Each structure stands twice: as structure tokens, then as C-alpha cells.
Amino acid sequence: MTNTIEIDSVTRQFGRVRALDSVSFAVPEHSFVGLLGRNGAGKTTVMSIMAGQDRPTSGNVTVAGHDPFEHAPTLAQISYVRDNQRYPDDYRLHHVLRIAPNFAPNWSPEVAAELVEGFRIPARTPIKKLSRGQLSSVAIVLGLASRAPITLLDEPYLGLDVTARAFFHTVLLRDYEDHPRTVVFSTHLIEESASLFDRVVIMDKGRVVLDAASDEATETAWVMSGTTPAVTRLTGNAQVLSTSTVGGLMSATGFGALDSETRELAQELRVQIVRATLQQLVAAYGANDAASDRKEEVRSA
Numbered sequence: 295m296t297n298t299i300e301i302d303s304v305t306r307q308f309g310r311v312r313a314l315d316s317v318s319f320a321v322p323e324h325s326f327v328g329l330l331g332r333n334g335a336g337k338t339t340v341m342s343i344m345a346g347q348d349r350p351t352s353g354n355v356t357v358a359g360h361d362p363f364e365h366a367p368t369l370a371q372i373s374y375v376r377d378n379q380r381y382p383d384d385y386r387l388h389h390v391l392r393i394a395p396n397f398a399p400n401w402s403p404e405v406a407a408e409l410v411e412g413f414r415i416p417a418r419t420p421i422k423k424l425s426r427g428q429l430s431s432v433a434i435v436l437g438l439a440s441r442a443p444i445t446l447l448d449e450p451y452l453g454l455d456v457t458a459r460a461f462f463h464t465v466l467l468r469d470y471e472d473h474p475r476t477v478v479f480s481t482h483l484i485e486e487s488a489s490l491f492d493r494v495v496i497m498d499k500g501r502v503v504l505d506a507a508s509d510e511a512t513e514t515a516w517v518m519s520g521t522t523p524a525v526t527r528l529t530g531n532a533q534v535l536s537t538s539t540v541g542g543l544m545s546a547t548g549f550g551a552l553d554s555e556t557r558e559l560a561q562e563l564r565v566q567i568v569r570a571t572l573q574q575l576v577a578a579y580g581a582n583d584a585a586s587d588r589k590e591e592v593r594s595a
């Protein structure tokens with residue numbers, strides 16, 4: 295499979311802050327990748343490098359075969375949605391919709407019209423007076439109606455109400471199926487978006503801590519709950535990412551295949567083992583200080 299985006303040993307230093315620390319991962323063509331992690335993990339930094347708006351301090355980035363920075367043919371293939379989009383003061387929606395197709399050769403007026411109506415974006419209000427959610431809606435209209443081969447969505451949901459988010463998912467999935475493209479999507483609303491992703495890249499403290507097919511990631515992650523001594527015994531040799539205790543009970547979230555012996559012992563000790571959700575997995579990596587010191591190798595269970 296061809297990789298549309300390749301990030302190779304990328305480091306980005308802002309003064310004393312190392313926002314990205316030797317980050318490597320690839321985004322296969324026409325895949326839908328969830329870029330996840332805690333505040334400050336480095337998601338926006340890596341996305342703006344992919345979008346050609348910033349350059350790494352060291353390392354290499356290839357998008358559609360080129361370094362995207364100031365490379366016009368590559369930039370023309372990218373649609374980048376983030377929350378800091380600025381518009382001229384007197385702009386209203388129709389100004390944006392008139393200009394956008396000049397930058398997007400695959401522009402779909404039908405998708406734009408459907409989104410504008412579904413999001414209920416007011417046509418006459420100046421863009422600078424729109425609400426937070428309405429501003430996000432305008433950015434999403436640009437991001438999706440562009441039908442860019444490479445679509446980068448950085449927290450596109452800010453301020454969007456629950457109905458708007460569900461509507462956005464429906465249009466996004468339908469249009470992605472009809473017009474396949476490579477999508478990188480960063481969000482903190484993990485449960486809501488998990489079904490969209492075929493791959494997930496989890497970052498923490500500027501590093502990639504997990505890069506896997508989403509099914510594989512959750513099949514290999516587990517949550518054990520039971521009495522503290524029992525869970526402690528069972529997790530003795532396992533890779534535990536985070537634990538919490540309440541009274542005499544413990545819950546541990548971990549990653550890695552569990553053998554049949556461990557599962558039998560769990561039954562004996564009345565420890566419940568369930569598959570972790572993507573949200574539990576991301577939360578566990580974010581709570582684990584050791585995880586960002588290594589990148590997990592994914593093994594099938």
C-alpha cells in the first residue's frame with residue numbers, strides 16, 4: 295500500500311519546548327487516521343507540518359511524495375481545517391463560498407450547500423460575528439466540500455452541538471466512501487469518532503506511543519477489575535498503562551495479548567477482563583509517564 299504521508303524522525307523545538315521528539319509514522323493512501331492524545335501532546339504541531347505550514351527542526355516529512363513546505367503542487371492537494379482560520383472583516387458566508395472553489399479544484403457546490411443547510415449557518419451575519427460552533431461549521435464546509443485528496447481535520451468539532459456533530463459524521467463518511475481521500479483527524483471526542491478511524495496514532499509528550507490499525511489497538515488493550523491483590527497478581531508480568539483503586543478494588547488498563555493461563559487465573563480470582571475502548575486506551579496512555587518513553591509494537595491477540 296502506498297503511503298500518502300510519511301513522517302520520519304521529526305523533531306520540532308520551540309525554544310526550550312520540544313513539541314515533537316523523533317516522531318515517525320505513516321498515513322496510508324485513502325486511510326482515515328485518528329490522531330489522538332492529551333493537550334499539548336503535539337497533534338497540532340505535527341498536523342501543521344503535514345499541512346506545509348511549519349517545518350521540522352530535524353527529520354523529514356513527505357506528503358504525496360514531496361516536502362510540503364512551500365511546494366505549491368502538494369499544498370493544492372491539501373485541505374487543512376483548524377480553529378484559527380481568519381477571514382476579512384466584512385466577509386459573509388457567500389464571499390467564502392465564492393472564493394473557495396478557486397483553491398479547490400474538486401470543489402463540490404452540492405456538498406457545500408448540504409452542509410450550510412444542515413449546520414444552519416446564517417447567510418447574512420458577518421463571519422466575524424458567528425458563534426464558536428458556527429465558525430467551526432464554516433471551516434468544515436471548506437474542509438469537506440473541497441474534496442481534497444489529503445484532508446487534515448484538527449479539532450473540527452469546537453463548539454459544535456451534538457446534532458451538528460452527528461450530521462457532520464454522516465456527510466463525512468458518505469462523501470469519503472463516494473470520493474475516497476486520505477484523512478487525518480484529531481479530536482478529544484474519541485468515543486464519538488472512534489468508528490471513523492481505520493488507524494490510530496496516539497501521541498504523548500511529543501512522541502508517538504501507539505501507531506496501529508484501530509481494530510488491532512482495541513483488541514490488544516484490556517481493562518482488568520477486581521480486588522487489589524488479585525489484579526496486582528494478574529498484572530505482574532503484563533504491560534500496565536494505568537491503574538486506579540477505590541477502596542479494596544483495583545482497575546488496571548493495559549496493552550498486550552494475555553495468554554490462556556492468565557485468563558484462567560482471572561476466572562479463579564474473579565477478576566473481570568474486558569476489551570478497552572479507544573477512549574480508555576488513550577486515557578491510559580496519557581496517564582502513564584513511562585509510555586511516552588517507548589513506542590508500542592502491536593501484536594495481534
Ligand SMILES: Nc1ncnc2c1ncn2[C@@H]1O[C@H](COP(=O)(O)OP(=O)(O)OP(=O)(O)O)[C@@H](O)[C@H]1O
Pocket residue numbers: 308309311312313331332333334335336337338339340
Ligand atoms: N509556537 C509555539 N511556541 C512555543 N511552544 C509551542 C508552540 N506551538 C506549540 N507549542 C508547544 O508544543 C507542545 C505541543 O503543542 P500542540 O499544539 O501540538 O499540542 P496538541 O496535542 O495539539 O494539544 P491540544 O490537544 O491541547 O490542542 C505544547 O507544549 C505547546 O505549548
